[in-house]
Amino acid sequence: MSVEAQIKSSSTPSPSNSITSPVECSLKSLMDIASLIETGSCKKEVFHIARAVRLTNSLKKKLAEPNLLQAFLDFALSPGSELHNRLSGFLHHQRGELGMEADSATSAPAKRVSPELEIYCYLLMLLFLIDQNRYNEAKAFSSAAVVRVENLSRGAVETAGVLASRVYFYYSYIHEVIDDLAEIRWDLLHLLTISTLHHDDLGQETLLNLLLRNYLHYNFYDQAEKLRSKARRFQSHTIQQVCRYLFYLGKIQTIQLKYKDARESLLHAARKAPVAAHGFRILCSKWAVLVHLLLGEIPERTTFKQSGMERALRPYFMLTNAVRIGDLELFRNVAEDFAGFFGSDKTYNLIVRLRHNVIRTGLRKISISYSRISLADVAEKLKLDSANPVADVESITAKAIRDGAIHAVLDHANGWLVSKDTGDIYSTAKPLAVFSSRIAFCRNLQNDAVKALRFPPKTQEERDSDEYWRESQVLDEEIAREYMDEDETYF
Numbered sequence: 001m002s003v004e005a006q007i008k009s010s011s012t013p014s015p016s017n018s019i020t021s022p023v024e025c026s027l028k029s030l031m032d033i034a035s036l037i038e039t040g041s042c043k044k045e046v047f048h049i050a051r052a053v054r055l056t057n058s059l060k061k062k063l064a065e066p067n068l069l070q071a072f073l074d075f076a077l078s079p080g081s082e083l084h085n086r087l088s089g090f091l092h093h094q095r096g097e098l099g100m101e102a103d104s105a106t107s108a109p110a111k112r113v114s115p116e117l118e119i120y121c122y123l124l125m126l127l128f129l130i131d132q133n134r135y136n137e138a139k140a141f142s143s144a145a146v147v148r149v150e151n152l153s154r155g156a157v158e159t160a161g162v163l164a165s166r167v168y169f170y171y172s173y174i175h176e177v178i179d180d181l182a183e184i185r186w187d188l189l190h191l192l193t194i195s196t197l198h199h200d201d202l203g204q205e206t207l208l209n210l211l212l213r214n215y216l217h218y219n220f221y222d223q224a225e226k227l228r229s230k231a232r233r234f235q236s237h238t239i240q241q242v243c244r245y246l247f248y249l250g251k252i253q254t255i256q257l258k259y260k261d262a263r264e265s266l267l268h269a270a271r272k273a274p275v276a277a278h279g280f281r282i283l284c285s286k287w288a289v290l291v292h293l294l295l296g297e298i299p300e301r302t303t304f305k306q307s308g309m310e311r312a313l314r315p316y317f318m319l320t321n322a323v324r325i326g327d328l329e330l331f332r333n334v335a336e337d338f339a340g341f342f343g344s345d346k347t348y349n350l351i352v353r354l355r356h357n358v359i360r361t362g363l364r365k366i367s368i369s370y371s372r373i374s375l376a377d378v379a380e381k382l383k384l385d386s387a388n389p390v391a392d393v394e395s396i397t398a399k400a401i402r403d404g405a406i407h408a409v410l411d412h413a414n415g416w417l418v419s420k421d422t423g424d425i426y427s428t429a430k431p432l433a434v435f436s437s438r439i440a441f442c443r444n445l446q447n448d449a450v451k452a453l454r455f456p457p458k459t460q461e462e463r464d465s466d467e468y469w470r471e472s473q474v475l476d477e478e479i480a481r482e483y484m485d486e487d488e489t490y491f
Helices: 003-010 022-043 046-057 066-076 082-091 115-131 135-150 154-177 181-197 201-217 221-230 239-255 259-272 278-294 314-325 328-337 339-344 348-369 375-382 389-403 430-451 466-482
Strands: 372-374 408-411 416-419
Touching: 022 046, 022 066, 022 115, 022 154, 046 115, 046 154, 066 082, 066 115, 082 115, 115 135, 115 154, 135 154, 135 181, 154 181, 154 201, 181 201, 201 221, 201 239, 221 239, 239 259, 239 278, 259 278, 278 314, 278 348, 314 328, 314 348, 328 339, 328 348, 339 348, 348 375, 348 389, 348 416, 372 375, 375 389, 375 416, 389 408
Parallel strands: none
Antiparallel strands: 372 416, 408 416
8 A cells, every 4th residue: 555545644633632632643644645655656746745844844843842743754754664764763863874775675674665755764864863952963963864865866856856955954053053165065066966967957956056055164265156157047936045045146246346236136036035034035135235335335324214124224324324425434433343253254355355445535525525625634534544544545535536536637746636627428428228127137036927927837737627726826836835934044
């Protein structure tokens, strides 16, 4: 008797024995999820397994109960089998034997268990160990889960890809928590090669993002860009992976001084991220604010007044105010007071770059306010902390004039800065560039909206199927409810 048939027969409660306890309700939900996985495995339909993963996200808080997982393992696996004994040992705080080569596929269980259901059991145990903060055991167990995924047959990769991508995610997450990401870098590259050979697009985009995160964790931006530029292009499957990729791309472009491209990537990542991804949207906003400042732009005040972000963006608001008024002393004080905060965000190096922008802003205000001013007075107003401030001001002013930041001339003989009359800005090409950028933004937004449209099925049989439409409606509701309900703190 197959597991799917047992689930269907066991999940129907009798009138005299109705399910009332929370544990029994959760167990029934896990049985229904197992039924979806078995259905997807038999019919080779991935959307059943994808729906099972989304339903599991809603049960995460209930998986900390060992009795619940033990009852599910007894149901789904054959008691006494190697895999069953290994997983049950972790539930009772026993260090199981994790042979990296041996697996349940080499044993002979009494029940016929699909590979997808085995991977799902591994996934449940990973969630349990993470919830219990048993990261050392979770590290060894996640390695065993990855080995089991590697041993999947070519036919099972297509349907088990959704579960495998979650195993990869937690595999990297656990090693990041214990600060051991460098150890798994080559393993992730090997897994990316296998996913490419198996044409597993979801696994490829998941592993690519994990590798980018791995490189950026250690500030290996050049290696991350080489990997990203050589990776295969394909249509993304999940909005989570799209947002992560755009965010990592924005960070790489910011470090490489490609500020305009970085601004577009970060704004797209923040815009595409659902409202539930609160931590991710905050992180995108922090980097976007710095990119705006590095471009010489001042972010709008509404950026810092978004719901639930005011406290997190407060240091960046104070930094923006210092750049806006061109006060170098205030800028230094903010950078020193929140050095630890900026260091934890890994944005301190970008803030050091902003010092030149602050000086230019102050210099621009001085050139507008005075028709003629001595370089010594300019140095005093800018409050430069250098051994020879007048010479520094002279070189800074000369560069600002050459770059077109200010309209003035230097009188080297008398040591003066003489401002020129500002012309009509509408006689230049600057308004054209601004309007062109706005039109390009609107066109890109329209194209993204068209790409996001969902079209009805084209076959007449599917149009006439009521069951198909009911499943589609349920699926849409679950997607809307469960989007980004996973690990937003992992960003």
